[in-house]
Amino acid sequence: MMSIYDDIQEIKEKLEKEQEHSLRIALFGQPGSGKSSLINKLIGKKVAETGASTDVTTTAGVYPYNQMVLVDLPGYGTSKFPPNQWFQEFKPEDFDLFLCVFSGKFHEADTKFFRELKENNRVCLFVRNMHDQLWDPEKEMEELEAEVQADVQQQVGEPVNVYFTSCRTGYGFERLQEGIQHSLGPAQQDKYTRSAKSYTLEHLIEKKEACKKMVYRYAGIATANGLNPIPGVDLTVDVSIMLKLFAELRESYGIEEKNIKNMAPALVPIANRVIEYATKEGIMIILKKYATRLAVKSTAKYVPFVGQAIAASASFGMTLAAGLAYLDDVHMLAEEILNKEMMKEAARV
Numbered sequence: 024m025m026s027i028y029d030d031i032q033e034i035k036e037k038l039e040k041e042q043e044h045s046l047r048i049a050l051f052g053q054p055g056s057g058k059s060s061l062i063n064k065l066i067g068k069k070v071a072e073t074g075a076s077t078d079v080t081t082t083a084g085v086y087p088y089n090q091m092v093l094v095d096l097p098g099y100g101t102s103k104f105p106p107n108q109w110f111q112e113f114k115p116e117d118f119d120l121f122l123c124v125f126s127g128k129f130h131e132a133d134t135k136f137f138r139e140l141k142e143n144n145r146v147c148l149f150v151r152n153m154h155d156q157l158w159d160p161e162k163e164m165e166e167l168e169a170e171v172q173a174d175v176q177q178q179v180g181e182p183v184n185v186y187f188t189s190c191r192t193g194y195g196f197e198r199l200q201e202g203i204q205h206s207l208g209p210a211q212q213d214k215y216t217r218s219a220k221s222y223t224l225e226h227l228i229e230k231k232e233a234c235k236k237m238v239y240r241y242a243g244i245a246t247a248n249g250l251n252p253i254p255g256v257d258l259t260v261d262v263s264i265m266l267k268l269f270a271e272l273r274e275s276y277g278i279e280e281k282n283i284k285n286m287a288p289a290l291v292p293i294a295n296r297v298i299e300y301a302t303k304e305g306i307m308i309i310l311k312k313y314a315t316r317l318a319v320k321s322t323a324k325y326v327p328f329v330g331q332a333i334a335a336s337a338s339f340g341m342t343l344a345a346g347l348a349y350l351d352d353v354h355m356l357a358e359e360i361l362n363k364e365m366m367k368e369a370a371r372v
C-alpha cells in the first residue's frame with residue numbers, strides 16, 4: 024500500500040516538474056507588426072516596450088508571466104542574423120507554439136521561417152494584427168479578410184487559418200486565445216488559461232477550473248509538509264506553501280492591491296479579505312476559520328491530484344477549503360473588473 028509519504032513525494036515531484044516546464048510561446052514577424060503590443064495584450068499588463076526598434080537586436084525578449092513565458096524572437100533573415108545562424112541560436116523544439124505576427128503585406132521572410140518550423144513539426148498560428156487599419160471603401164470586411172487569408176495561403180503553400188487582431192481596439196482576442204488553447208496539449212492548455220488575460224466571462228470560468236486543479240495540488244503539499252511524523256497527532260499545514268498559492272491565484276487573475284481599491288461597496292469586504300489573506304498572519308486566520316471543516320465529504324475527486332492518503336487526511340480538508348474560498352474571492356473581484364472593462368469598451372465603440 025502507498026503510504027502518505029509516497030504520496031507526498033509524488034505530488035511534490037509532479038508540481039516541481041510542472042513548474043519547471045512553463046508554457047513557452049514564441050512570436051516572430053517583421054519589426055513594427057505589433058509583437059510587443061500583442062505580448063502585452065495576451066498577458067493583460069504592459070511588460071514589453073512598444074514602438075521600439077528591435078530590428079537590429081539579436082537577443083530574444085523574454086517575458087515570463089505566471090506559468091507562461093512569451094518570447095519575442097529577434098529578426099530572422101536580416102543582415103545581422105542570417106537564417107542558418109539563427110536556427111543554431113534558437114531551437115524550434117524549445118517552444119510549445121509559435122505566433123507569426125504580421126500587419127500589412129505578408130512577408131517572404133515569414134514564409135521561410137514558417138517552412139523551417141514545419142520541418143521541425145512545430146505548430147504556428149498566423150496573426151494579422153492592426154485589423155483596425157484593414158479598410159477599403161469599396162469592399163466588405165469579409166472580403167478583405169478573405170483576401171489576406173488567400174494571400175498567406177498562396178505564399179506558404181497550404182491551407183491556413185488567419186487570426187485577425189487589433190491591439191488598439193481589442194478586436195479578435197477572444198478568437199485568438201481560443202485558437203491558442205486548442206493548439207496546446209491539456210497540461211499546457213491549463214497553464215495558458217491560468218496565465219493569460221481573460222477577455223470574456225467564459226474564459227474567466229475556464230480560468231477558475233484551471234486554478235482549482237492548482238489549489239488541489241498546493242493544498243496537498245501544504246498538508247503533506249505540515250504533517251507530524253505520527254499521522255493524526257498534529258494537524259498543521261505548511262503556511263508558506265499556502266502563501267505562495269494565494270499569490271499565484273492573484274497573479275492568475277491579474278489582481279493587485281492597486282486594482283481592487285475602488286470596488287463596488289458590496290465587494291469591498293471581499294477586496295479587504297483578499298488583501299488581508301495575502302500575508303502569513305492572514306493565512307493563519309483563514310485556516311482557523313476552516314479548521315472546523317475537517318472532513319472532506321468525498322475524497323475520490325482529489326485522489327488523482329494528491330493521492331489517497333493525503334486526500335483522506337483531515338488537514339487536507341482544511342487547506343482545501345481555505346484555498347477554494349480564496350479562489351472564490353479572487354474570482355469574484357476579477358469578474359467585476361472584467362465587467363467594468365467590457366462596459367467601458369461597449370461605451371467606446
Ligand SMILES: Nc1nc2c(ncn2[C@@H]2O[C@H](COP(=O)(O)OP(=O)(O)O)[C@@H](O)[C@H]2O)c(=O)[nH]1
Binds near residue numbers: 053190
Ligand atoms: N493601429 C494600430 N497600431 C498598432 C496595433 N498594434 C500595435 N500598434 C502600434 O504599432 C507600433 C509597433 O508596435 P510594436 O508592438 O512595438 O511592434 P513590434 O516591433 O512588432 O514589437 C506601435 O506604435 C504600436 O502602438 C494595432 O493593432 N493597431
Ligand SMILES: [Mg+2]
Binds near residue numbers: 058059060072077
Ligand atoms: Mg517589439
